[in-house]
Amino acid sequence: xxxxxxxxxxxxxxxxxxxxxxxxxxxxxxxxxxxxxxxxxxxxxxxxxxxxxxxxxxxxxxxxxxxxxxxxxxxxxxxxxxxxxxxxxxxxxxxxxxxxxxxxxxxxxxxxxxxxxxxxxxxxxxxxxxxxxxxxxxxxxxxxxxxxxxxxxxxxxxxxxxxxxxxxxxxxxxxxxxxxxxxxxxxxxxxxxxxxxxxxxxxxxxxxxxxxxxxxxxxxxxxxxxxxxxxxxxxxxxxxxxxxxxxxxxxxxxxxxxxxxxxxxxxxxxxxxxxxxxxxxxxxxxxxxxxxxxxxxxxxxxxxxxxxxxxxxxxxxxxxxxxxxxxxxxxxxxxxxxxxxxxxxxxxxxxxxxxxxxxxxxxxxxxxxxxxxxxxxxxxxxxxxxxxxxxxxxx
Ligand SMILES: Nc1ncnc2c1ncn2[C@@H]1O[C@H](COP(=O)(O)OP(=O)(O)O)[C@@H](O)[C@H]1O
Ligand SMILES: [Mg+2]
Numbered sequence: 001x002x003x004x005x006x007x008x009x010x011x012x013x014x015x016x017x018x019x020x021x022x023x024x025x026x027x028x029x030x031x032x033x034x035x036x037x038x039x040x041x042x043x044x045x046x047x048x049x050x051x052x053x054x055x056x057x058x059x060x061x062x063x064x065x066x067x068x069x070x071x072x073x074x075x076x077x078x079x080x081x082x083x084x085x086x087x088x089x090x091x092x093x094x095x096x097x098x099x100x101x102x103x104x105x106x107x108x109x110x111x112x113x114x115x116x117x118x119x120x121x122x123x124x125x126x127x128x129x130x131x132x133x134x135x136x137x138x139x140x141x142x143x144x145x146x147x148x149x150x151x152x153x154x155x156x157x158x159x160x161x162x163x164x165x166x167x168x169x170x171x172x173x174x175x176x177x178x179x180x181x182x183x184x185x186x187x188x189x190x191x192x193x194x195x196x197x198x199x200x201x202x203x204x205x206x207x208x209x210x211x212x213x214x215x216x217x218x219x220x221x222x223x224x225x226x227x228x229x230x231x232x233x234x235x236x237x238x239x240x241x242x243x244x245x246x247x248x249x250x251x252x253x254x255x256x257x258x259x260x261x262x263x264x265x266x267x268x269x270x271x272x273x274x275x276x277x278x279x280x281x282x283x284x285x286x287x288x289x290x291x292x293x294x295x296x297x298x299x300x301x302x303x304x305x306x307x308x309x310x311x312x313x314x315x316x317x318x319x320x321x322x323x324x325x326x327x328x329x330x331x332x333x334x335x336x337x338x339x340x341x342x343x344x345x346x347x348x349x350x351x352x353x354x355x356x357x358x359x360x361x362x363x364x365x366x367x368x369x370x371x372x373x374x375x376x377x378x379x380x381x382x383x384x385x386x387x388x389x390x391x392x393x394x395x
Contacts, residue, residue: 025380227318
């Protein structure tokens with residue numbers, strides 16, 4: 001698929017912007033701070049309802065404005081569709097597909113697919129587990145948008161279970177310094193409620209873990225191949241799932257097994273039973289997909305803490321390229337590939353190899369401060385970005 005037109009209103013630094021695009025390669029060139037990333041961030045947001053730079057919506061709306069609008073004409077196999085999103089910080093966002101308003105913004109997921117690679121992706125290798133969980137879940141949703149619903153259900157149930165743990169803590173906690181007389185009936189009721197939340201959370205959580213494991217299983221061959229290609233064959237890059245479930249199940253998963261969802265649910269309930277005291281003590285849920293991680297390894301060593309800067313970059317790039325190739329195979333159409341300001345960070349060899357890997361993608365949007373950093377094979381049509389204006393002519 002490709003973006004034929006991108007239109008912004010009060011998004012980031014743009015009062016308005018209208019950009020006419022084509023399939024193939026397009027490069028946005030301009031000095032730092034002029035609005036190149038803002039443009040591609042808008043495309044990424046429309047595709048995933050999340051930004052690669054901020055967790056909150058407020059910074060996406062131009063300072064002084066109350067809402068931002070991103071509108072795009074997306075062409076897939078010759079059919080064009082208009083996709084529109086209104087970002088209203090503090091209120092519900094609104095989405096439209098064609099002319100039709102959608103009940104929930106997340107119903108536009110799937111209308112545009114992007115894979116975006118940016119300097120922030122170094123955090124996939126060097127950052128917290130939350131970065132890697134987000135990578136998996138976003139790819140899951142890009143592949144099958146219905147997972148957005150399960151993801152948001154899980155977050156809601158988790159919040160409620162944590163609230164319960166916090167409120168029931170004084171009732172359930174043993175060995176507190178002050179002597180508290182606990183009403184046995186109240187304790188019984190609190191434990192019963194906890195059990196109910198356990199089964200909800202185990203149900204949705206295990207379906208999410210199962211989906212992540214299937215995804216990782218499908219992604220892995222692309223990952224090692226992409227890493228080898230980017231780094232010219234000095235590879236053995238692999239990703240294994242680190243589960244917060246108790247020992248036996250976590251070991252099976254680390255060994256690459258994808259257990260049945262029922263087995264995962266049972267293991268979740270068993271682990272809940274084992275960690276109950278700790279959870280009550282701390283007032284948070286210690287088991288489930290929100291506590292899991294992805295272990296990235298180069299050969300036998302973890303990438304985090306061991307890989308060089310260049311290797312870490314190649315790993316992050318390998319993950320994104322693998323995601324692109326998996327989606328290409330699965331969807332039967334290419335997602336729009338965005339390379340935001342990445343060439344300045346890569347050495348000449350990696351630049352050339354990356355260019356060779358992606359030049360056949362249906363549409364590639366590249367941003368760069370220095371045009372010469374982009375390999376000639378990827379230069380394509382050039383737009384010049386200056387202070388929030390995007391034009392085909394140099395300023
Ligand atoms: N919500 C906003 N309102 C107004 N300006 C913004 C907003 N968010 C970012 N900017 C401005 O956008 C510019 C950064 O644009 P960006 O696309 O990141 O630049 P680059 O061309 O280096 O990629 C900065 O000057 C910043 O102040
Ligand atoms: Mg930028």
